[in-house]
Amino acid sequence: MITVILALYFMGFVSQETAVTFLYVVGVSLIVAEIGVVSFGLLAFNGLIALFAAYSIQVGQVLLFGIPVDWNIVFGIGFVEFACIVCVIAVHAHLRNLKTATGTEGMIGAKAVVLDWNGKRGQIRFDGEIWKASSTHRLDLSPNDEVTIDAVEKLQVIVRA
Numbered sequence: 001m002i003t004v005i006l007a008l009y010f011m012g013f014v015s016q017e018t019a020v021t022f023l024y025v026v027g028v029s030l031i032v033a034e035i036g037v038v039s040f041g042l043l044a045f046n047g048l049i050a051l052f053a054a055y056s057i058q059v060g061q062v063l064l065f066g067i068p069v070d071w072n073i074v075f076g077i078g079f080v081e082f083a084c085i086v087c088v089i090a091v092h093a094h095l096r097n098l099k100t101a102t103g104t105e106g107m108i109g110a111k112a113v114v115l116d117w118n119g120k121r122g123q124i125r126f127d128g129e130i131w132k133a134s135s136t137h138r139l140d141l142s143p144n145d146e147v148t149i150d151a152v153e154k155l156q157v158i159v160r161a
Contacts, residue, residue: 001026001050002023002026002027002046002049002050002053002078003075003078003082005019005022005023005026005050006019006023006053006075009057016057016058019054019057020054020057020058023050023051023053023054023057024050024051024054026047026050027047027048027049027050027051027054028047028051029047030043030044030046030047030050031043031044031047031048033047034047042081045081046081049077049078104152107126107149107152107157108149108150108151108152109148109149110126110148110149111146111147111148111149112124112125112126112131112133112146112147112148112149112157112159113125113126113144113145113146113147114133114141114142114143114144114145114146114147115130115143116143117133117139117141117142117143117145119138119139120134120135120136120137120138120139121133121134121135122134122141124147124157124159126149126157131155131156131157132155132156132157133147133156133157133158133159134156134157134158134159135158135159135160135161136158136160139159139160139161141161145161147159147160147161148160148161
């Protein structure tokens with residue numbers, strides 16, 4: 001948002017007063033938003049950049065701690081932040097689509113070994129643990145046969161051959 005306002009100002013689409021006002025509003029809003037959103041300081045940092053840009057435009061000099069700073073550095077910081085945000089979103093989208101590996105959700109579709117079976121009920125071993133198991137229909141299974149876990153209901157596993 002900050003770079004859009006700065007770009008519009010530098011291209012001459014918005015006046016200096018409008019750009020400064022918007023940058024101050026966006027800067028303060030981002031700092032206040034940091035209170036309610038856990039962003040590890042990213043929103044507050046962007047808010048400070050917006051306030052710095054607004055002050056620099058208003059005064060007419062780009063000084064950071066008395067040292068002249070070129071606008072290219074400000075846009076460079078914005079580009080690096082944009083790249084970081086895109087990377088975080090890509091990693092989040094990838095991790096969100098991964099299959100659950102722990103808990104009962106991670107058991108569904110996994111293979112288990114039959115220990116004892118009698119018609120529709122028996123016991124299986126999955127990851128070193130012995131589970132009570134059942135099936136929706138009668139299965140002729142013998143010890144050491146492999147079954148697939150379909151569901152987990154409380155402490156009982158529903159399997160298929």
